[in-house]
Amino acid sequence: MTPGPGGATVRAWPPSGTPDMQLTQVLSYALRRLLQAVPVVILIMVGTFLLLKLAPGDTVDALVGDMGGADAAYIARLRAEYGLDQPVWVQLGRYMAKLIQFDFGWSFVYEQPVAAILWERLGTTLMLMGTSLSLAFSIGVGLGAIAARRAYSLTDNAISTLGLIFYATPSFFLSLMMILLFSVKLGWLPVSGLSDVAAFYTGWDHVLDVALHLIMPTAALSLIYLSFYLRLMRASVLEVADLDFVRTARAKGAGETRLMIHHIMRNALLPVVTLLGLQFSTVLGGSVVVETIFALPGLGQLAYQSVIQRDMNMLMGIIFLCAIIVVIVNFLTDLLYARLDSRIALK
Amino acid sequence: MTDPVLDIRGLRIALPKGADRPFALSGLDLSVNPGEIVCLVGESGSGKSLTAGAIMRLLPEPHVRVADGSIRFEGQDLLALSEREMKQIRGDRIAQIFQEPMTALNPQKTVGWQIDEVLRLHTGLGRKARRARVLELLDLVHIPDPRSVYHAYPHQVSGGQRQRVMIAMALACEPKLIIADEPTTALDVTTQLQILKLIRELQEKEGAGILFITHDFGVVAEIADRVVVLSKGEMVEQGTAAEVLNRPKHPYTRALIGAIPALVPPRPRDFRDAPVVLRAEGLVKTFAARGSLISGKRAPVTAVDNLSFTLRRGETLGVVGESGSGKTTVSRIVTRLLESDCGAVEVDGTDLLACSPRELREMRRHIQMVFQDPMASLNPRKRVEDLIAQGPIVHGADPKAARARARELLELVELSPAAATRYPHEFSGGQRQRIGIARALAMEPKVIVADEPVSALDVSVQAQVLKLLADLRDRLDLSVLFVTHDLRVAAQLCDRVIVMQKGRIVETGVTAELFAAPSHPYTQQLLASIPGRGWTPPDLATDAA
Numbered sequence: 001m002t003p004g005p006g007g008a009t010v011r012a013w014p015p016s017g018t019p020d021m022q023l024t025q026v027l028s029y030a031l032r033r034l035l036q037a038v039p040v041v042i043l044i045m046v047g048t049f050l051l052l053k054l055a056p057g058d059t060v061d062a063l064v065g066d067m068g069g070a071d072a073a074y075i076a077r078l079r080a081e082y083g084l085d086q087p088v089w090v091q092l093g094r095y096m097a098k099l100i101q102f103d104f105g106w107s108f109v110y111e112q113p114v115a116a117i118l119w120e121r122l123g124t125t126l127m128l129m130g131t132s133l134s135l136a137f138s139i140g141v142g143l144g145a146i147a148a149r150r151a152y153s154l155t156d157n158a159i160s161t162l163g164l165i166f167y168a169t170p171s172f173f174l175s176l177m178m179i180l181l182f183s184v185k186l187g188w189l190p191v192s193g194l195s196d197v198a199a200f201y202t203g204w205d206h207v208l209d210v211a212l213h214l215i216m217p218t219a220a221l222s223l224i225y226l227s228f229y230l231r232l233m234r235a236s237v238l239e240v241a242d243l244d245f246v247r248t249a250r251a252k253g254a255g256e257t258r259l260m261i262h263h264i265m266r267n268a269l270l271p272v273v274t275l276l277g278l279q280f281s282t283v284l285g286g287s288v289v290v291e292t293i294f295a296l297p298g299l300g301q302l303a304y305q306s307v308i309q310r311d312m313n314m315l316m317g318i319i320f321l322c323a324i325i326v327v328i329v330n331f332l333t334d335l336l337y338a339r340l341d342s343r344i345a346l347k
Numbered sequence: 348m349t350d351p352v353l354d355i356r357g358l359r360i361a362l363p364k365g366a367d368r369p370f371a372l373s374g375l376d377l378s379v380n381p382g383e384i385v386c387l388v389g390e391s392g393s394g395k396s397l398t399a400g401a402i403m404r405l406l407p408e409p410h411v412r413v414a415d416g417s418i419r420f421e422g423q424d425l426l427a428l429s430e431r432e433m434k435q436i437r438g439d440r441i442a443q444i445f446q447e448p449m450t451a452l453n454p455q456k457t458v459g460w461q462i463d464e465v466l467r468l469h470t471g472l473g474r475k476a477r478r479a480r481v482l483e484l485l486d487l488v489h490i491p492d493p494r495s496v497y498h499a500y501p502h503q504v505s506g507g508q509r510q511r512v513m514i515a516m517a518l519a520c521e522p523k524l525i526i527a528d529e530p531t532t533a534l535d536v537t538t539q540l541q542i543l544k545l546i547r548e549l550q551e552k553e554g555a556g557i558l559f560i561t562h563d564f565g566v567v568a569e570i571a572d573r574v575v576v577l578s579k580g581e582m583v584e585q586g587t588a589a590e591v592l593n594r595p596k597h598p599y600t601r602a603l604i605g606a607i608p609a610l611v612p613p614r615p616r617d618f619r620d621a622p623v624v625l626r627a628e629g630l631v632k633t634f635a636a637r638g639s640l641i642s643g644k645r646a647p648v649t650a651v652d653n654l655s656f657t658l659r660r661g662e663t664l665g666v667v668g669e670s671g672s673g674k675t676t677v678s679r680i681v682t683r684l685l686e687s688d689c690g691a692v693e694v695d696g697t698d699l700l701a702c703s704p705r706e707l708r709e710m711r712r713h714i715q716m717v718f719q720d721p722m723a724s725l726n727p728r729k730r731v732e733d734l735i736a737q738g739p740i741v742h743g744a745d746p747k748a749a750r751a752r753a754r755e756l757l758e759l760v761e762l763s764p765a766a767a768t769r770y771p772h773e774f775s776g777g778q779r780q781r782i783g784i785a786r787a788l789a790m791e792p793k794v795i796v797a798d799e800p801v802s803a804l805d806v807s808v809q810a811q812v813l814k815l816l817a818d819l820r821d822r823l824d825l826s827v828l829f830v831t832h833d834l835r836v837a838a839q840l841c842d843r844v845i846v847m848q849k850g851r852i853v854e855t856g857v858t859a860e861l862f863a864a865p866s867h868p869y870t871q872q873l874l875a876s877i878p879g880r881g882w883t884p885p886d887l888a889t890d891a892a
Contacts, residue, residue, distance in 0.1 A: 244450040250405055251445075252465050252516065253438035262464075266455045342455050342500040 030331065037327040042096075044323045045316065049095060052312060053088050059108050060084060062310040082108065095316070104320070105313035109306070114317040117302070122321065124194060125298040128214060128291075129283050132221035137276055139222070140229025141269070147230070148237035149260065159230065167227035175220045175293045182216060189216055192295035217294045221287060225279065232275055236268040243267075270341055277333030281326040350422065351378040352524045352556035353402070358416035360397050360406070360580075371397045371411065372580045379524065379556040384547075386567045386588070387560045389577035390603070390805040391776075395560045398577075399526045402558075403443055404433050421523060439469040442517035446529040448509035452501040458485075458512050459497035465519040484515040488545060506670075507538035514545065521553060528560045535669035535832065540876040543569050562805065564607055565835070568592055568879030576600050593885055606810040607884045608835040610877065612858040616842055621659040624826045625681065625714070625794045629690035630654040632676050632850075650676040652850040654690075658794065663820060663827040665841030665858065667834060667873070673850040678798045678830045682716050683707065695793060712742055715787035719799040721779035725771040731757070731782055732767035738790045749789075756785040760815060777808035781815065788819070796828045801836060813839050834877050838862060846870045 060078045064070050079085045083094065098105060104114035147159040166174075183191045190196065190213050201209045240246065241264055249263045288300040299318060306314040338344050360372040372394040379385045389395045400406040401413050404425060418425045420441065425433070445451040452461060459481055466477045478497075485493035488511040501509055510530060517525055527546065531539040547570060550557055559570060567574055571588040576597065584597040595601045632651040650673040658664045668674045679685035681692050683699055692699040694713050702710055715738075718724035725734055735756055736749035744752075754764040760781040771779055780800060787795055797816070801809040817840055820827055831837050837844055837858070844861055846854040846869065854867040865871045874880070 244445060244447055245453040247405065248443075248445060248451045248513075248516075249453070249464070251403055251437055251443040253434050253436070253468050254464065255434060258468075262456070263453050267453070340455075342457075343502050 026335065033327075033331050033334075040327070041320070041323050045096065045099060045320060046092065048319050049092050049316060050088070052315060053091070057310055058084055059310045059312055062308075063108070066309075099316075099320070104317040107311055107314045109309045109311040109314065114313050117314070118299075118317050118321055121297055121299050121302050124296055125291075125300070127210075128217055128221070128296065128298060129280075129287075131214065131218045133225060133276070133280060133283065135218065135222040136225035137229055137272075140226040141233045141272060143226075144230040144233025144272075145237050145260070145265065145268070148234045148241065149256075151234075151238060156234075160234070163227040163230040166223045167231075169224070171220060171224055171287070171289050172293060174223065175216070175290055178216050178220055179293075189213075192293070194296055213294075213296075217290050217296060221283075221290055225283075228275060228279070229272060232272050233268065236271050237264055240264050240268045266340060270337070273333065273336055273340060277329055277336075280333075281322075281329040349381055351380050352421060353377070353379040353558065354417075354419040355398075355402075356417045356419075358398070358401060358418065359414045360394065360401055361412055361414040363410045368580065370414065370580055372401075372577075375416070375575075375577070375582050377558075377575050377582075377585070379558050381523070381556050382550065382554045383572045384550060384557045384559055384570055385573045385575060386571035387558060387575050387577060388562065388564065388567055388603075390562055390807065392579065393577040394580040395562075395577050396528055399443065399528050399558070399560060402524075402526060403437060403441065404428075404430075405437075435469070438465050438522075439520045440522050441524045441526065442520070442522040444510075444513050444517050444525065444527040444530045446532050448506050448513055448533065449501075451513060452509060454501055456500075457497065458499050458501060458504065461501075462512065462516045462519060465516055469520050480519070481515075484519055485512075487518065487549070488512070488515045490515075506534055507541065510534060510538075510542055511545065514542075514549070518549065518553065522555055524556050524558065525550075526558045526560070529562070530559075531566060532561070532563070536834070536876040536878070537669065537872060539566075539878060540569075543878070546570065563878060564592070564604060564806070564884070565877065565879030565882075568882035576603070592882060595885075603807060604884050606807040608810065608813070608839045609884060610835055610838050610862065610880065612838045612862050613840075613842070615857045615859050616662075618659040618662045618842065621661055623657050623693075624660050624695055625658040625828065626655075626693040627657075627677075627681060627690065628655050628693070630677070630680055630692070631688040631690060632673075632680060632685065633688055649850050651680065651687075654850075654852060656845060656852075656855070658826050658828060660793075660826055661820070661824045662843070663829055663841045665837040665844035666828065666830045666847060667832065667837050667844055668847035669832060669873075671849070672847040674830045674832075674847050675798055676850075677847070678716070678796050678828065681828065682711075682714055682796050684716075708742075712738070712790040713792055714794045714796065715790050715792040717780070717783050717787050717795060717797040717800045720803055721776055721783050722771075722803075724783060725779060725786075727771055730768055730770060731774075734771070734782065735786045735789045738786065742790070753785070753789065756788055757782075759788065759819070760785045775808075776804050777812055780804060780812050784812075784816065784819070788823070792825070794826045794828065796830070798830045799832065800829075802831065802833060809836070816840060834862075834873060846873065 058079075059082060060075060063078070064075055076085070083091060086094075095105070102115075104118070106112075107114050107117060110117055143159050143163070147156040150156050179191055182189045192213075194213055195201070195206065195209045196213075241259075246259060246263050249259055254263070287298075288304050290296075291298040291301040292304070299321070302314070303318050305311075306318065355375055355377045358372055358375040358377075359370050362369060362371045375398060377385065377387070377398075387395045387398060397406065397411065400411075402418055402420075402425065406412060413426060420436070425436075428436070452458070459478070462481045462484060463477050466472055466480060470477070472480065482493045482497060485496055490496050490508060490511050496504060496508070496512075501512070504512070513530070530546070531542050534542060543566065546557065546559075559566075561567060567588065574584075574586060574588050574591040575582060576584040576591065576599070578599045584591060584595065584600045591600065592604070595604055630651050631649070631653055634648045634650055652673075654673075654677060656664065666674045666677055676685065680687045681699075683692070683702075687700055690700065694710060697706075697710060699707070699710055699714070729737075732750050732753040735753035736744075736746065739749040739752065740746050750767070754767050757764050757766055762778060762781055762785075766774070766778075766782075771782065774782065780803075783800070800816070801812050804812060813836065816827070819825065827840075829837070829841055841858050843856065844858050845852050846861075846867065848869050854861065854865065854870045861870065862874065865874055
């Protein structure tokens with residue numbers, strides 16, 4: 001249950017005062033965390049840059065490979081044009097200098113600025129992952145709590161078994177089976193893509209169209225994530241329900257519903273929130289498998305293609321984006337933690 | 348004579364199959380009159396807490412259930428009530444106070460909210476009226492500044508205050524019966540005395556009947572009107588406090604009372620000629636507050652402040668104090684389990700704190716520890732002989748010889764050598780502590796540091812372990828640094844004591860002299876707070892053995 005690297009510490013007496021004070025507290029905490037994040041991100045960028053340079057082959061090799069070969073002079077000219085003929089340190093210096101101005105460079109594969117493509121892809125992934133994780137979290141927590149309250153009953157067994165089945169199913173299999181059932185056999189949902197390109201929908205029709213396209217990938221992902229939350233929540237509720245203060249509440253004459261809502265849930269949620277934070281930062285990188293099967297233009301798919309095509313600038317951009325997301329999500333998790341657990345204060 | 352508030356007849360509580368006995372409680376008769384404090388006394392496993400569970404109908408059913416008997420509360424049969432009716436009684440007309448003030452309150456809700464909950468459940472009062480009542484209750488239990496405590500979370504108030512909050516919660520609806528389950532066991536002596544006084548005072552004011560569950564006869568002497576003694580689920584004796592305490596009839600009660608350490612220190616022994624084996628010089632330990640790189644630091648805590656003492660061969664030096672006094676920190680520093688900020692710890696003339704890691708390992712054999720919790724300090728996956736032989740083997744002893752030696756040590760601590768191949772969980776608490784002592788002795792140390800070695804044990808077991816320690820000390824000419832919060836225990840064993848408060852030594856001296864005439868106000872307060880100090884256990888030594 002360790003909160004993030006910001007070092008949230010146990011709050012001392014007296015308790016923090018007015019809401020205004022808490023807001024300034026949060027702001028100064030955010031500023032501090034931002035300052036701490038800068039060296040982290042720089043280290044990550046330098047490290048990955050050097051790592052990628054260590055890998056054999058570069059953009060030019062990939063391009064020339066695609067073209068089916070070229071003469072040495074042409075290759076040398078291409079390298080010079082892309083700046084790949086310089087020593088690694090010079091390249092690194094140039095890249096970092098541009099990065100400081102938030103210039104991610106040019107993608108030679110897409111012939112577009114990296115930032116534009118990233119922005120477009122990030123939207124899709126955020127939508128997919130945000131919805132999947134929220135669904136997985138809320139349903140998982142709910143089912144987990146129900147299973148724990150009726151521990152070892154038929155309901156519990158049914159819920160736990162279902163959870164286990166989804167947990168054990170590979171995502172590609174689940175996705176394909178859903179396509180087979182809902183698109184091919186029943187014809188209810190579109191097979192793939194983010195929207196129906198030929199229909200030229202606008203306004204709400206477009207929103208509805210995108211939503212329809214996202215149903216299956218979201219369902220596939222959330223069913224898989226759900227089982228984590230379900231199992232963790234079940235264990236957590238069982239543990240908290242045995243604690244002394246729950247017994248105290250019972251001795252006060254509180255009913256089961258009241259016990260659950262006021263005494264058990266909030267305490268049981270803490271470890272589950274930790275998992276949510278951890279998972280959020282990893283899955284926002286995108287799910288290659290699900291994005292590929294449903295042909296969704298997300299970050300995962302982009303990262304995969306960029307590796308194949310040695311699109312250095314694009315890869316670095318993706319990594320930068322992921323680093324930023326991890327920092328932000330960690331920060332949000334800590335805030336949520338401080339809100340949920342009165343013993344933790346933002347320091 | 349008024350009718351009793353609580354009347355229990357022939358209560359039997361069944362345990363699940365495979366338990367050590369079929370009934371946790373077999374045939375308990377007990378009644379509590381209005382305005383009376385009845386103490387239910389017994390050692391761990393006697394079934395006293397299950398009695399409370401049965402009255403509140405909060406037993407972990409169906410594994411543990413009432414098999415037989417009746418529980419009448421104000422003439423009403425509690426066992427015949429539906430869960431709904433029972434829920435209305437709980438917290439309203441019968442309230443319970445629990446042992447651990449640390450864990451018995453919800454960490455995520457403010458103190459005010461938690462007391463308020465009782466009123467919300469059982470009264471139709473509006474928000475303002477409830478708030479006023481909560482503040483009134485906090486004031487009633489003598490909490491300073493009720494308004495600020497109302498908004499505090501449990502972790503923000505001290506242990507004693509948390510227990511006051513629990514009591515305020517119990518009193519919220521002016522119950523007719525209060526069940527107090529070891530309410531002061533987890534508290535320091537001075538706090539314990541305050542809470543006991545508070546319970547007495549409130550009981551006189553409110554006139555509720557109190558069923559007070561405890562294992563401590565000192566507390567019984569302090570508070571009880573009548574006493575019921577339980578042994579392994581059987582009621583062995585019942586009577587007025589004066590009768591049971593001063594003229595116990597049943598052999599079990601006699602044994603229990605006989606085992607209570609008398610507040611009579613041993614005759615002073617002369618150690619002036621004995622060589623010094625352990626010398627501590629100017630020890631300081633400050634715990635820096637945690638903080639991140641950029642955030643400001645909180646004020647550091649000084650746990651031990653310029654502490655010096657000497658321990659001579661064969662001598663036992665007691666370190667006494669309440670929680671937070673730094674006594675455990677001392678035991679960790681002299682064994683170098685914790686690094687001191689400065690100062691020196693000389694064991695036989697060599698400074699332990701200046702040793703290199705290699706020298707330190709060599710030195711460790713001279714100073715060994717016995718820990719408080721015999722359950723947690725023995726590796727559950729290792730056999731007893733391996734636990735004991737581990738130290739010598741690490742120090743290069745022949746494994747075979749070390750195991751053989753382990754068996755001898757088991758005999759020395761009065762365990763059967765057959766115990767050698769068993770695992771720690773197969774032993775009782777007292778036996779496990781004997782294993783802990785054997786483990787310490789295996790290294791043939793010059794000094795043993797014992798950190799609260801008997802505080803997790805029942806009185807009768809406590810007496811045996813103390814006797815064993817005293818015995819071994821004399822036979823092997825050991826020096827013992829004995830850390831304890833219990834002055835009765837300190838009086839039994841220690842030749843000299845150091846009294847600590849907030850990291851400093853406030854008084855030190857020969858036990859007998861210090862107990863007879865404490866000079867520092869804090870020592871006086873500590874001695875005055877010992878529960879049942881006004882009661883000298885009758886001399887039952889002849890038949891208690």
